[in-house]
Amino acid sequence: MDRSLNIITLATGKKLYVYMAVNLLRSARLWNKDNNINFYLATDLPQQLPVDVLAYTHIINLQPGELGRGFSPKLHLNKIVPEGKTLFIDSDCLVYGDLLTVFEQFKGHPVAVLGKHVTDGEWFGDIAAVCRQFSIPHLPKFNGGIYYLEKGPQAAQVYATARSLEEKYDEIGFVRLRGRPNDEVLMALAMQLHKQQPIEDDGSIMAEFVNFKSGIKSDIFKGTVELYNNPGHPDYQKNWPLTIAKPVIVHFLGHYNQILPYTAEVKKLKYVCEDRYGRPQAAVLSYLKVTLPASVSNLIKDIFRPVYRMVIGTRAVKPSERIIE
Template identity: 30%
Template sequence: MTRGFVTIATGAERYFDIARNLLWSYRQFASEKYPFTIICDRENEYTAEFDDVILLKEAHGNYLDKLQLYKYLPYDETIFIDSDSLAYGDLDEWWDIFKDAADFSLFGYAWTDLKSGRGWFVPDGTGEFKDRISFIPDFNGGTYYMRRSERCRKVFDLANYFAENFSQYSFNGFTTPADEPCLALAMAVEQCMPLDIKEKGLVFAPEKKDIELDICKPLAFYHGKNCEEGYLVNLIHWSNYRTKLALYKFEVRKLTALRERKTEGIIYSLFYKYKIKYYMLTILNINAYMVRAVNKIRRSIRNF
């Protein structure tokens, strides 16, 4: 029985850079250090640091690459992690969490009230699959657990079918195909339940006010919106946009210092413990905000 982790990077060099950051964070805190594979469209200095490299036969640079994961599974049990993530704990603990999970699973929630309007699809809009729906998965697609099996293959076959025929079914929050709604419907049809686990799981794109972070400890404590809840997580899924902002860059600078054993002394204290480096990096946020605003305006004009 082989086990390991996998991520995907295609296109611009920055995607390979953040994938390597994920790898570094995993190895920094992993107890067993399972092999870590990168699936990509080319080899370079970043991919050289991974245990294995798998080249995509046809890279799309979007959700379609994730829907091809089953074809490229390198291990009997594989945990996929989006490259725009950082580990804040021992991810090897996840093997115990997923040991009794379905052949395809993830961190999320299953809505059993089919009239709730929650989750990634509308049961009444699932056509010929309606009678096979007993729950609606709700999750962030930052991580996927996959066991090499016929059932897992069926989940991916269905997800690709839904992506190709997206307009024939009813999805919540998505007007165009994406991996999350397509996999959610496929999970429901194949009765693959998500795991409702917060502690040691992941948080998606946290606001600075909602989370206490220090990758050097490591610490990632999510306070929750309006401090309604609180729990420790082992992974932060930043989202592509937030990897361009100061908070992510600051955490990566600290990770580098940790790897180089430079977390002691006056320089580290000034720049990192007292967050001087973070405040300096916030200047770069201005450019990221402006680029995002321009892109939104362009999309609005195209859709007008």
């Protein structure tokens, strides 16, 4: 067994990210405590961490803004990861199983992501135009919820190139995300320039709700999760080839980390990891305190929403805590 396997996540700027990072680390530890995987958290808010997480997590202390703002810290991963093979996982993810199989699939790639090559279309800019500008045949398109690195000169070159490209972000023609440069397109271009290949996304490693909007079944204690992209569903994504995913990692991006099942699953983790309840008690308490009230509230909203909108109108959308200032 490889003894230099690492999981790392970032939580900088806001308590929200620390809260999610704690949930991620708890879920990863739940399923991988006997796998000789080292856990790392890079943060500028270490005082916000609970005792149970501190017991097994190596803390990389950062100063506010040390690695940049917004999505820029992801472009510095090669400088903060330890020696060996490292899987970066976004803080708004949960882990549902053994990660050794994930490391095995990425093994041998200095830098890797889950995705596919694209030659045209829009992805934070005109893909074809970017390819022409840099005389490359395609770009790897992916979700930046995970990155894989094998620390060494090749990874360092890829990340150095990505950081240099960030300085020319607007000039290249990339479109900003929440007012900031998007790490995904910068890493995609840097990876292609250094001939780093994506790993095919078959739904077994990570899944996220951009592609699976038809529903989810989740049980963090059983290590089972399924995401659906059902033909005939109003939100069916016809351009996505998969209709079901059974991943090890789920990326609860956007508002999905504020609703079921995320809210219920992280409450289970807190009850077990911090409050020291057994799993059966934790599952029952989570259902009674989170799942049941949320389900009843959602049902009432669905029933009365048409009347509310007819009388009051639509409510203004609340600004997301994740909007970058």
